[in-house]
Amino acid sequence: MQELFIDSVNQYFADREVLSSVYLNCKVGEVVGLLGRNGSGKSTLLKIIFGSVKANFKYLNINNRVYAKGYLSKNLSYLPQDNFIPDQINVSQAIDIFCKKHGAELHQIEFVKNYLNSKFYNLSGGERRFLECLLMIYSNAEYVLLDEPFSQLSPLWVEELKKHIDGAKAYKGFIITDHYYKSILDVSDRIVLLHNRCNYTIQNEADLILHGYLPGFTA
Amino acid sequence: MSIGLLKKSLVIYKPIFLWNVLVSLLTSVFFILNGFKEPGIYSFAIFIKFIGWLFSVAIYFMFYQSTGYFFKNHGISFRKIMTNLVLYDLIIFIGILIISLICRNSLLIALTNILQTGKY
Numbered sequence: 001m002q003e004l005f006i007d008s009v010n011q012y013f014a015d016r017e018v019l020s021s022v023y024l025n026c027k028v029g030e031v032v033g034l035l036g037r038n039g040s041g042k043s044t045l046l047k048i049i050f051g052s053v054k055a056n057f058k059y060l061n062i063n064n065r066v067y068a069k070g071y072l073s074k075n076l077s078y079l080p081q082d083n084f085i086p087d088q089i090n091v092s093q094a095i096d097i098f099c100k101k102h103g104a105e106l107h108q109i110e111f112v113k114n115y116l117n118s119k120f121y122n123l124s125g126g127e128r129r130f131l132e133c134l135l136m137i138y139s140n141a142e143y144v145l146l147d148e149p150f151s152q153l154s155p156l157w158v159e160e161l162k163k164h165i166d167g168a169k170a171y172k173g174f175i176i177t178d179h180y181y182k183s184i185l186d187v188s189d190r191i192v193l194l195h196n197r198c199n200y201t202i203q204n205e206a207d208l209i210l211h212g213y214l215p216g217f218t219a
Numbered sequence: 220m221s222i223g224l225l226k227k228s229l230v231i232y233k234p235i236f237l238w239n240v241l242v243s244l245l246t247s248v249f250f251i252l253n254g255f256k257e258p259g260i261y262s263f264a265i266f267i268k269f270i271g272w273l274f275s276v277a278i279y280f281m282f283y284q285s286t287g288y289f290f291k292n293h294g295i296s297f298r299k300i301m302t303n304l305v306l307y308d309l310i311i312f313i314g315i316l317i318i319s320l321i322c323r324n325s326l327l328i329a330l331t332n333i334l335q336t337g338k339y
């Protein structure tokens with residue numbers, strides 16, 4: 001079974017426990033939305049899966065192989081919150097480097113066509129974010145972790161990104177986290193909420209209210 | 220060591236490569252002037268090269284924020300990048316030394332002339 005899963009994640013920052021026995025899985029062909037309040041450990045969990053943060057304990061399995069760091073599988077892409085593509089390379093080079101398998105899909109996008117020869121330092125923050133998101137969506141890896149992909153983007157581009165994620169999920173698995181929860185609810189097949197250091201499966205918006213993620217709960 | 224990684228490293232780490240080539244050229248001057256005979260000068264030259272690599276690591280950390288995830292998204296760790304940078308540099312350094320050994324006489328005359336011109 002083609003699947004990424006991480007189990008028994010425990011993470012402390014000094015004396016504060018951020019994640020306790022957290023479990024998350026993602027299959028090829030599905031989009032998993034990860035929600036949670038500020039400081040609930042969403043980004044930390046993605047970094048632990050990718051391998052840029054070392055957890056106190058975790059068990060990471062990608063396509064039936066155990067990894068200490070997800071990126072060593074060469075089958076995992078990660079979009080961090082900050083820009084990560086060096087300024088000096090241009091869009092065309094970035095596509096060649098990241099998207100050998102699915103570069104053709106990227107070349108069909110009007111925005112990409114117009115900026116093929118532009119270097120990243122010539123792009124605005126939003127344009128850069130949009131391109132970095134597209135590069136990760138169409139990267140060679142089978143699993144993609146997107147940390148706040150919709151931030152800095154105009155509504156039109158958010159909608160376009162959602163379409164691309166929906167198209168690419170036919171051959172990829174996505175784990176997405178963002179504070180634009182409505183976009184996450186739209187694009188995801190399954191929602192997981194990080195709350196009180198644990199993970200909860202969410203069925204609908206009412207569950208988000210129940211767990212205190214959205215306002216409106218009265219006891 | 221792979222050509223693909225060399226290409227990516229060259230695009231991203233131009234400053235580190237340039238720095239290492241400059242240090243290699245400086246180090247090779249010691250070898251040429253002393254005719255590859257003096258162990259003391261050898262040790263000093265190798266020491267300079269070693270310090271050059273330490274500076275490379277420092278330069279790498281200056282760019283880490285913007286390049287760390289770029290390489291990790293290709294499954295390449297910090298240790299692998301640094302090992303490769305040092306290996307590529309060693310190849311360049313050995314190349315410079317071989318060329319300077321082959322062309323030692325002409326380089327020695329040129330260097331002596333340059334040094335004397337500088338002196339007067």
